[in-house]
Amino acid sequence: MRRTLYDADHQAFRDSVRAFMDRHVAPRHAEWEKAGIVDRDVWVEAGKQGMLGMDVPEEYGGGGVKDFRYNAVVDEEIIRIGATGLGFGLHNDIVAPYLLDLCTEEQKRRWLPGFCSGELITAIAMSEPAAGSDLQNVRTHARRDGDGWVLTGSKTFITNGINADLVIVVANTDPETGGAHGISLFAVERGMPGFGRGRNLDKIGLKAQDTAELFFDEVRLPVDALLGEENRGFVHLMERLPQERLSIAVAAVAAAERMLELTLEYARTRTAFGRPIGRFQHNRFVLAELATETTIARTFLDECIRQHNEGQLTVSDAAMAKLWTTDLQNKVADACLQMHGGYGYMTEYPISRAWVDSRVQAIYGGTNEIMKEIIGRGLGL
Numbered sequence: 001m002r003r004t005l006y007d008a009d010h011q012a013f014r015d016s017v018r019a020f021m022d023r024h025v026a027p028r029h030a031e032w033e034k035a036g037i038v039d040r041d042v043w044v045e046a047g048k049q050g051m052l053g054m055d056v057p058e059e060y061g062g063g064g065v066k067d068f069r070y071n072a073v074v075d076e077e078i079i080r081i082g083a084t085g086l087g088f089g090l091h092n093d094i095v096a097p098y099l100l101d102l103c104t105e106e107q108k109r110r111w112l113p114g115f116c117s118g119e120l121i122t123a124i125a126m127s128e129p130a131a132g133s134d135l136q137n138v139r140t141h142a143r144r145d146g147d148g149w150v151l152t153g154s155k156t157f158i159t160n161g162i163n164a165d166l167v168i169v170v171a172n173t174d175p176e177t178g179g180a181h182g183i184s185l186f187a188v189e190r191g192m193p194g195f196g197r198g199r200n201l202d203k204i205g206l207k208a209q210d211t212a213e214l215f216f217d218e219v220r221l222p223v224d225a226l227l228g229e230e231n232r233g234f235v236h237l238m239e240r241l242p243q244e245r246l247s248i249a250v251a252a253v254a255a256a257e258r259m260l261e262l263t264l265e266y267a268r269t270r271t272a273f274g275r276p277i278g279r280f281q282h283n284r285f286v287l288a289e290l291a292t293e294t295t296i297a298r299t300f301l302d303e304c305i306r307q308h309n310e311g312q313l314t315v316s317d318a319a320m321a322k323l324w325t326t327d328l329q330n331k332v333a334d335a336c337l338q339m340h341g342g343y344g345y346m347t348e349y350p351i352s353r354a355w356v357d358s359r360v361q362a363i364y365g366g367t368n369e370i371m372k373e374i375i376g377r378g379l380g381l
């Protein structure tokens with residue numbers, strides 16, 4: 001089905017992003033998978049090509065256009081070549097809104113130019129060993145000390161955790177009240193005494209993505225490390241999580257389309273019992289059903305992106321998009337791997353990596369069970 005989401009400017013941007021991916025990313029991704037992390041220089045190269053901070057005002061070095069479709073183009077092109085190690089989506093789609101909406105002028109001048117040039121890599125640290133879905137119960141805490149703060153605690157599963165130079169950390173600042181009303185956000189910078197990194201975690205997929213534990217041992221923070229308002233951190237998070245979920249959905253549908261494309265090609269060329277395997281009615285029906293569902297997911301998602309650009313995407317809509325598209329992605333991954341037979345289980349076949357990389361999509365950004373909770377609450381239940 002013809003997509004009507006993008007115009008000629010997005011297409012031109014896509015051409016340049018695609019050329020960048022083919023030239024600077026595809027040839028190196030296998031090497032990064034072995035290393036468990038991408039080289040920082042690819043971030044700087046991406047910065048030069050205008051692929052970081054497209055919605056950051058030009059005065060800070062950004063693209064100056066607030067249009068999520070540009071973010072979606074970058075996310076889609078990353079998935080098109082299966083370059084799941086690049087944490088650009090986390091940086092552009094998830095962290096940028098916090099910096100743009102909550103920073104003071106001085107903070108913007110300090111961080112945004114590096115954010116856009118790729119010299120300052122970012123992360124957001126919400127999850128802890130004992131608090132993932134139950135974010136209100138984070139144990140990491142910050143207490144006031146003189147005119148600043150002292151931060152103590154630990155985080156886990158943090159995307160870009162090893163490479164990050166600036167981390168937005170979710171901490172409790174009101175142990176008396178606790179829960180959602182006692183949460184604040186802090187900007188923690190590389191090199192601050194007491195800020196340490198643990199292991200680059202060994203995952204089943206997203207092999208080139210650095211996902212790490214972070215430790216804060218009495219880290220002294222200046223007063224302006226606080227992002228937004230004290231004890232309103234939970235609200236700041238809730239306001240920005242829909243874009244995070246939309247970003248995950250963009251990757252999900254792009255991945256489903258890619259896996260279908262890979263599998264259609266395989267079904268046309270692999271023969272068994274004297275004919276291409278796609279000619280067996282079972283396989284044809286499986287692919288027909290998946291193609292139908294992916295097309296429906298695509299139309300819903302594109303409408304979500306449109307509404308998000310108009311400021312109309314609700315929390316429930318974003319949760320539906322994340323839930324539906326990531327479940328579909330996993331369904332497509334499993335069926336497509338199956339259709340590759342034994343070759344689907346071999347790492348040299350891209351479908352095998354797409355299958356493992358898909359799994360986490362139903363887990364992070366709020367698990368799909370939590371998405372159902374959100375949607376259910378939206379129904380007044």
Ligand SMILES: Cc1cc2nc3c(=O)[nH]c(=O)nc-3n(C[C@H](O)[C@H](O)[C@H](O)COP(=O)(O)OP(=O)(O)OC[C@H]3O[C@@H](n4cnc5c(N)ncnc54)[C@H](O)[C@@H]3O)c2cc1C
Binds near residue numbers: 156206368
């Ligand atoms: C590769 C990767 C990258 C990640 N990147 C980041 C990152 O950059 N920053 C960050 O902060 N976090 C990140 N995470 C963490 C991720 O967001 C959490 O893993 C996720 O929110 C789930 O939390 P948990 O792992 O503690 O699971 P738990 O919260 O312990 O949940 C365990 C199970 O119980 C279910 N469950 C929990 N509560 C309910 C409920 N109320 N109703 C029904 N079922 C429920 C869950 O759905 C899940 O199936 C990442 C995780 C991974 C794997």
